[in-house]
Amino acid sequence: MRLFTAEDKMTSVIRSNYEILPVLNRFGIRLGLGDVTIAEVCDTRKININFFLIILNTFNHEEYVTAEVPSSVTPGLVIEYLRKTHVHYLNYIVPRLEQELEKMISGGPSGSPDLKVIDTFYRKYKKELLLHIGDEEENTFPYVLGLMAGSVKPGEGYNIKVFEREHSDLDTKLRDLRNLIIKYLRPEYDDNDCNEFLISLYRFEKDLKDHARIEDKILVPMVQAIEKKIAGR
């Protein structure tokens, strides 16, 4: 997939990868786009185009890291986007995953111990995910915003270094969940129900990885640079 630039049409962005649709929504972009370009839509919607392009290209390319983040892209912008992502997870993706799993389980023999194991595993995972999101909302983001506003000193009550560790754990569990289903769970369910759940899991896994990449490769280095600058004063 190629990298997008300001002159590309919005339709080509969607055609090249329809999984990006929710990402556009997080910027308030909705369909009925006609033939507008990325630059035009950003102009109308007052979106920082540099940031928008970074997000689009990071989503499509795991390896993509901009050589230099333009100064107009602030930690505040990144956090605003990450928060919208959280809302999307909490209000849509997680409830939907749950509905799909329930459907899959209720389609199997009632009281199946194996399906119950999957259900328990998912519930545990969800609890950890919510804790992680809550921690970012309540500790990480306020710390970064406080740093920017000058009301918090580097390392005060929080340290951006502790932030990166938890992602991989959440990642591992999602992968375990889908391997359990693909490899070991006896197929006592309706195939279509299971397929839907699995496909949603794969999608979520990909979105979460993108989310983690934005945090680890864009936000964390930004904050580290700010911490260093303040400490050097």
Add this chain to the structure above:
Amino acid sequence: MKGRVAVITSSEIIRRGITSIIKSFFNIEVIQLTSASGLKDLCDENESGLLVFSHTGNGGTPDEVHSLGRNGKIRIVTLTDRNMPDTDSSYQKGNLHLNADPFEVRKVVSDFLKIAPANSLKDTEGKALTQREKDVLILVASGLSNKEVASRLFISIHTVISHRKNLTEKLGIKSASGLTAYAIINKLIDPS
């Protein structure tokens, strides 16, 4: 991992092309360099050997690369578009033709690293668990920490970690709660 792989050429097309071919077969990092400077540092810090794909505009490999090759730690593959004597292989005597099939590149890399390509790396996946691995699995699945498992089985914590690693590779499941779910589904432990 028995060594590393680097690609040296000023041509971005060739550099990224080779890198992408290698990465499609192996789950390894490929060091991309635009020139031979910097290669020496790479050799010095690298004990285990280095495979270098090198290409300069006129087909040769710079002398400085060759002189590094003589110390035995690095193997050089010169990428060339010159015709080679008729054989089945586009790889001979350290020269790889630019028209070579991607599988030739794969062979060069896997011969050097003495590892199988990534798609067969998971050979261990699906292999039966040893009795010891089963013991560890059952204890971990019952909620014991690695340390507790170690003292229960009279083995070191390193041994436990190594068994856990094998379990992950064989089963495709890494987390303790995932192993618990696996053990219940396979009736190795009681759900209660």
